[in-house]
Amino acid sequence: MNISDLSSELDAAQAGLEMHALASQLYPICRSITGAGVRETLKILQQYIPLDVHEVPTGTQVFDWTVPREWNIRDAYIKNSRGKKVIDFKTCNLHVMSYSTPFHAKLRLEELKPHLFTLPDDPAWIPYRTSYYNENWGFCLSHSDWLELKDDEYEVCIDSSLQDGHLTYGEYCLKGETEEEILISCHVCHPSLCNDNLSGISLATQLALRLAPVSRRYSYRFLFIPGTIGSVTWLALNQALAARIKHGLVVVCVGDGGRFTYKKSRRGNTEVDRAAVHVLKHSDVEYAITDFSPYGYDERQYCSPGFNLAVGSLSRSAHGTFPQYHTSADNLEFIRPQDLGKSLSMYLAVLNVLESNRAYLSQNQYCEPQLGKRGIYKAIGGHGDSKRQEMAML
């Protein structure tokens, strides 16, 4: 079996259900760019694919960046003066700004307010906020809950730790006929958020599962890494290996029902760019093609001038363009099995083009070959496109 068979025989509905089930399993975990949430996530993925887990120590210099301290959180809440929890991390992990420093104090509402984040335009949704590289703490809540807060003295508790530790990432390699690689990369650093980013983790896992048993021309490298710092770290530690990457795709936002979006590599006309555009053009889906820009996901690092890899990104609704993006509304209802299944089928179609694409070199360079003596001159009956086939041979 090869990737062409895999692509044509895919039961997209069943695959969609499996991807949604994995997203549901990972949904409750509080992930960030480092810490126990990433480890727990990778451990669950190891039940599906035998990925290697790498730990890179805090302080490791990776190009212009430094691997940060490791963040972990056990609990967080805000209690009013009657002891009632008005915000509770245990009910939703988006309530705490990621990388919030440990904090425990009593504050008046006015002192608390600069640390509260809401979405006044979508008052029922909880925003997702991070402060990885600026020490700070904060809570996120729905604007309607914020409006309910009375002037009072609040007990604010963030039971977190920010200490030397590790940055954790997962890597899974499948050897092919050649050492040339196709990179499939997704980020693993968002807490309970589905389209961005559990859909990408689920699709990459399904791809790995399905590609493992089939014959492959290319080798495949799957990276499950924290956004930005993860790809910077991998590239810094594997600069020589990066040269093997011939094509790559960053898997993000593949579970919503929006139109497909292909974001080209920075080079813009590489084989993976042409393969993705070809597949979209010949499919029945609505799509948009966008040029590279240094805003988005890990393609920013893979395509940085020093590497300039042929890495694009195939998603549904583009980064930041859907209202649910980085809010509690990017949940398990927002991603649907049928949309995940369709996205997987498009990924397999692009990989099939890359695997099958060949530039043939004539073994008969001096004048055209005599088709007749080989019995193939105008001998292709019954084909509507016999003229094209003949032209291809000539």
Ligand code: ZN
């Ligand atoms: Zn994001």
